[in-house]
Amino acid sequence: MKNIFKTLLVCFLAIGLTNCEDNEKSPLAEQVNGSYVFIDIESPVIDVTALETSTFGGTLRTAVDNVASHEFEVRRVSGGLASEYVPIYSTTSFPAEFRISAPDIATALGIDVSEILPGDRFDFVGKTTGTDGSIVYENNLNADLFGEPGQRQAYNLQTFVSCPFFVEEAIGTYQLLSCGLTFCGGGNTFEVVAGEEPNTVVMLNPYNSFDPDTGEPFNIVVQVNPVTGEMTIDSQAAFDTADTGNNGFLPTKIETETGFYFSCVGFITTTLDNSIEQVGTGALFTFGALPFEAQKL
Incomplete structure (x- = not known):
């Protein structure tokens, strides 16, 4: 993190930008042939109330007419246990419809569809074969391309079996599983309580961080769609930036990029955008997209 901070400062001092993100990327570092x-x-x-017919997916497209095929493998993560990856989809024509149902996944995994549960996660990894025989995976895709959501999702994506959200199910004690930063990666526990508005909850100081000016903990308000479990965090201060080892900044603000709150299994998973304002200059920086996962105990 100290190296990242130094790089951010170099960006600021050298070119006076107010935003410096993904500084290690090079637009010239083309690692694949397109x-x-x-x-x-x-x-x-995937909607748990329509498990047989609900699908996950979208439309696959190519940037250039030089792709011979694209395929996906999938694994199931249920109750903390992950299956092996198995083939599930392949296409040789583009644009192509990529639509995967729970029965499709069950068949690929060799299980009965009734074994698929609310809150189950499915991880997909993609592979592209070019007309020249070249192979593109996530690990050799150019960093700038992988930074684009549409590109990233074609090689590494996730879906869940959604379940209706109920505040009564959601409240309780949680353990933070992933936060993307060293200072909060030790398995903090925190409470979730009902919010003031319908379909809202409040995470009480999930980062175990305190406002340097007031000493108050950072509590985070979460709004959840009661039908799909999709969650929204509006921009709000979440932790003291000094906790990351970077001084001279106001508290880090976060907001959701994408996320789901599965009250049926007590699982929170989201990706958070963030912004950090430098004291005195007002210059804005970021840690990049941060994961956030927590499990109810």
């Missing part, structure tokens, strides 16, 4: 695809996700989750 045989890649992207996807527009139109159905983000």
Whole structure:
């Protein structure tokens, strides 16, 4: 993190930018020959109330007409246990409809569809074969391309079996599983309580961080769609930036990029955008997209 902070300062002092993100990327660092695809996700989750017919997916497209095929493998993560990856989808024509149902996944995994549960997660990894025989995976896709959501999702994407959200199910004690930063990666526990508005909850100091001026904990208000479990965090201060080892900044603000709150299994998963304002200059920086996952105990 200290190296990232130094790099951010170099960006600020050298070119006076107010935003410096993903500074290690080089637009010239082309690692593949352009045989890649992207996807527009139109159905983000599988609906548990329509398990047989609900689908996850969208439309696969190519940037250039030099792609021979694109395929996906999938694994199921249920109750903290992950299956092996198995093939589930392949296409040789573009644009192509990528639509995956729970029965499709069950068949690929060799299980009965009734074994698929609310809150189950499905991880997909993609592979593109070019007309010249070249192969593109996540790990050799150019960093700038992988930074684009449509590109990233064509090679590494997730979906869940959604369940209706109920505040009564959601409240309780949670353990923070992932936060993307060292200072909060030790398995903090925190409480979730009912919010003031319908379909809202409040995470009480999930980062175990306190406002340097007031000494008050950072509590985070979460709004949840009661039908799909899709969650929204409006921009709000979440932790003291000094906790990351970077001084001279106001508290870090976060807001959701994408996220789901599965009250049926007590699981929170989201990706958070963030902004950090430098004291005195008002210059804005970011840690980049941060994961946030927590499990109810």
